[in-house]
Amino acid sequence: MQKYDFPDAQGHFGQFGGIYMAETLIPAVDELRRQYLHFRDDPDFKAEFAHELKHYVGRPSPIYHAKRLSEHLGGAQIYLKREDLNHTGAHKINNAIGQALLAKRMGKKRVIAETGAGMHGVATATVAARFGMECVVYMGAEDVQRQAPNVFRMKLLGATVVPVESGSRTLKDACNEAIRDWVTNCDNTFYIFGTAAGPHPYPMMVRDFQCVIGNEAKVQMPDMIGRQPDVVIACVGGGSNAIGMFYPYISEESVQLIGVEAGGHGIASGQHAAPLTANAKIGVLHGNKVYLMQDEDGQIIETHSISAGLDYPGVGPEHCLLKDIHRAQYVAINDDEAIGGFDALCRFEGIIPALESSHALAHAMKIAPTMGKEQAILVNLSGRGDKDMNTVARIKGITL
Amino acid sequence: MSRIQTVFDQLKQQGRKALIPFITAGDPNPQLTVPLMHALVEGGADLIELGVPFSDPMADGPTIQRASERALAHKVRLRDVLEMVAEFRKSDTNTPVVLMGYGNPIEAMGWDKFSERCAEVGVDGVLTVDFPPEESSEAFSQLTKHQLDPIFLLAPTSAQERVEAVVKAARGFIYYVSLRGVTGAANLDLVDVAGKVAAIRGQTSLPVGVGFGVRDAATAKAVAAIADAVVVGSRTVQEIENSGEQNAVANVKKLIAELRAAIDS
Ligand SMILES: Cc1ncc(COP(=O)(O)O)c(C=O)c1O
Numbered sequence: 001m002q003k004y005d006f007p008d009a010q011g012h013f014g015q016f017g018g019i020y021m022a023e024t025l026i027p028a029v030d031e032l033r034r035q036y037l038h039f040r041d042d043p044d045f046k047a048e049f050a051h052e053l054k055h056y057v058g059r060p061s062p063i064y065h066a067k068r069l070s071e072h073l074g075g076a077q078i079y080l081k082r083e084d085l086n087h088t089g090a091h092k093i094n095n096a097i098g099q100a101l102l103a104k105r106m107g108k109k110r111v112i113a114e115t116g117a118g119m120h121g122v123a124t125a126t127v128a129a130r131f132g133m134e135c136v137v138y139m140g141a142e143d144v145q146r147q148a149p150n151v152f153r154m155k156l157l158g159a160t161v162v163p164v165e166s167g168s169r170t171l172k173d174a175c176n177e178a179i180r181d182w183v184t185n186c187d188n189t190f191y192i193f194g195t196a197a198g199p200h201p202y203p204m205m206v207r208d209f210q211c212v213i214g215n216e217a218k219v220q221m222p223d224m225i226g227r228q229p230d231v232v233i234a235c236v237g238g239g240s241n242a243i244g245m246f247y248p249y250i251s252e253e254s255v256q257l258i259g260v261e262a263g264g265h266g267i268a269s270g271q272h273a274a275p276l277t278a279n280a281k282i283g284v285l286h287g288n289k290v291y292l293m294q295d296e297d298g299q300i301i302e303t304h305s306i307s308a309g310l311d312y313p314g315v316g317p318e319h320c321l322l323k324d325i326h327r328a329q330y331v332a333i334n335d336d337e338a339i340g341g342f343d344a345l346c347r348f349e350g351i352i353p354a355l356e357s358s359h360a361l362a363h364a365m366k367i368a369p370t371m372g373k374e375q376a377i378l379v380n381l382s383g384r385g386d387k388d389m390n391t392v393a394r395i396k397g398i399t400l
Numbered sequence: 401m402s403r404i405q406t407v408f409d410q411l412k413q414q415g416r417k418a419l420i421p422f423i424t425a426g427d428p429n430p431q432l433t434v435p436l437m438h439a440l441v442e443g444g445a446d447l448i449e450l451g452v453p454f455s456d457p458m459a460d461g462p463t464i465q466r467a468s469e470r471a472l473a474h475k476v477r478l479r480d481v482l483e484m485v486a487e488f489r490k491s492d493t494n495t496p497v498v499l500m501g502y503g504n505p506i507e508a509m510g511w512d513k514f515s516e517r518c519a520e521v522g523v524d525g526v527l528t529v530d531f532p533p534e535e536s537s538e539a540f541s542q543l544t545k546h547q548l549d550p551i552f553l554l555a556p557t558s559a560q561e562r563v564e565a566v567v568k569a570a571r572g573f574i575y576y577v578s579l580r581g582v583t584g585a586a587n588l589d590l591v592d593v594a595g596k597v598a599a600i601r602g603q604t605s606l607p608v609g610v611g612f613g614v615r616d617a618a619t620a621k622a623v624a625a626i627a628d629a630v631v632v633g634s635r636t637v638q639e640i641e642n643s644g645e646q647n648a649v650a651n652v653k654k655l656i657a658e659l660r661a662a663i664d665s
Contacts, residue, residue: 010534018535019532019534019535020503021532022459022530023555024553024555024580024581025557026555026557027557027559166465166469167455167456180458180459180461183581184581281508283504283507283508284504284530286456287530294508296508297477297479297505297509298504298509299454299472301455
């Protein structure tokens with residue numbers, strides 16, 4: 001493989017990415033890029049980030065051998081990278097801390113965020129409390145309903161949660177509203193963006209902050225099994241937990257990378273959130289050019305997924321590139337398959353996973369039986385499932 | 401000479417300033433768009449900004465968002481907007497029309513096909529809010545190939561070097577966004593705007609229009625005193641929203657006439 005070195009100076013990952021923003025925000029993203037490029041190599045910044053990850057987040061997160069589940073499936077050994085054990089219960093905190101440290105150095109006293117499942121909102125509210133910043137979180141009104149426990153957590157942490165009533169009332173509309181806030185308040189406000197998408201430098205910066213996942217795994221796996229896994233699997237909403245896991249593995253060509261999108265009611269139904277798997281056309285939304293779910297007239301279409309964190313019509317630009325160059329492969333897992341993964345992990349391992357992560361797990365369960373017992377699959381268990389109790393109960397016809 | 405340049409040249413000779421209202425194509429319904437465009441001209445508009453509805457209007461405040469939603473409820477597509485311009489051109493060959501919107505519907509159609517069709521139906525300029533000059537190389541080459549003006553925004557946040565770069569890419573006129581925020585946001589700071597417009601004028605001979613916070617006749621008059629054109633977006637759309645389908649055309653014409661009188665006074 002040729003040397004992999006993306007993005008370019010303008011934030012392009014091949015034909016993807018870039019900076020597609022209204023003029024008012026161009027100086028803000030420019031400044032962000034300059035500051036990030038400066039601080040990312042600053043020894044103080046790096047030391048503080050490492051310190052926070054260790055003492056506040058609780059890193060490194062362990063890798064756990066899901067023995068009973070693997071035995072039950074009768075094929076490859078399944079290993080879980082336990083991002084669910086992080087403080088606040090998901091990988092989102094890695095990025096939120098990185099961006100908050102940058103905000104602090106840039107003198108911004110107010111942070112804003114969009115959130116789908118609420119995990120990024122909780123992570124942002126948490127770091128805002130930790131560093132004494134004002135925090136406003138935009139959340140689609142539908143997600144406010146289905147992720148009620150997380151809304152309460154954010155409020156407990158002192159954040160203001162703004163339900164967004166426009167459009168499909170989910171993650172993409174929360175993004176629109178956060179961008180509107182930023183355009184109005186960019187002088188004093190830092191936008192802590194939650195996934196590896198958006199205008200440059202976000203896809204690069206979020207990737208860099210999340211790479212701690214893959215970097216740890218690359219050390220932990222050889223310690224556990226004497227080698228790297230055969231397959232690495234992660235769920236893909238915007239793609240931050242997946243790119244954090246994949247990026248350090250890109251150069252390890254023997255390791256197969258599989259991103260799992262939300263198949264919703266099935267690709268054929270059109271009701272899903274799987275732009276890569278469904279071969280969506282390239283388009284522009286939220287500051288970057290990516291594969292994007294849209295109708296033939298370029299209007300963004302409403303997506304569907306059981307998991308709010310994957311319910312997004314686009315995907316980060318680096319995943320678009322990894323798909324095109326065939327370094328990673330992307331598949332979809334339907335709502336009911338994801339519930340199957342969720343149940344299995346609860347019952348076989350005593351771990352309640354997030355519905356997002358359950359998608360990755362469900363795909364591992366699909367392919368493990370087709371592989372040899374000596375083979376290894378590493379699943380990024382991006383978050384824990386406490387926030388999904390209401391959703392899962394409803395699906396099972398139970399009133400809490 | 402382009403229609404846009406012709407209009408600005410004429411106004412300059414007359415010592416007048418341009419009034420540029422914005423409406424969203426298809427709002428409140430597709431049948432009313434062409435009559436509304438004519439009403440704008442009858443009221444005294446010099447140039448029309450026609451919004452192309454988009455599902456995710458990130459740079460717009462609630463008023464223009466709702467206009468987009470009403471238009472999309474009628475399934476108004478980019479190609480329908482182009483047909484509306486064709487219809488308008490049957491009886492108005494002088495008033496420049498600038499399409500304003502977001503890049504994705506154009507990307508979906510393809511810049512080549514879009515630009516060709518714009519030229520055929522009589523569009524004069526195109527402003528794509530989320531495509532800054534850096535990402536507009538294809539847009540720029542296709543638009544200019546068909547003698548269309550790529551129009552770009554400048555903002556209060558744009559530093560001097562940024563102004564230089566943007567005016568280089570711009571044609572037709574410069575659209576100065578008068579405040580930090582979305583369309584229809586709070587009041588603009590006239591002193592601030594005057595300083596910025598002067599700075600832009602130092603870099604380009606293109607006319608400078610000011611928009612995003614002009615809500616009444618007094619502000620329109622004040623902005624006209626410091627810029628070459630006054631853009632009135634949310635206020636026009638609000639008039640349509642408040643009027644209902646019955647009265648929209650008459651009320652919009654009246655509003656524009658009031659603004660015209662204030663600007664010329
Ligand atoms: C636990 C968990 N996993 C995954 C995601 C999806 O985001 P991303 O694709 O950026 O990792 C979310 C988003 O909310 C999440 O909460």
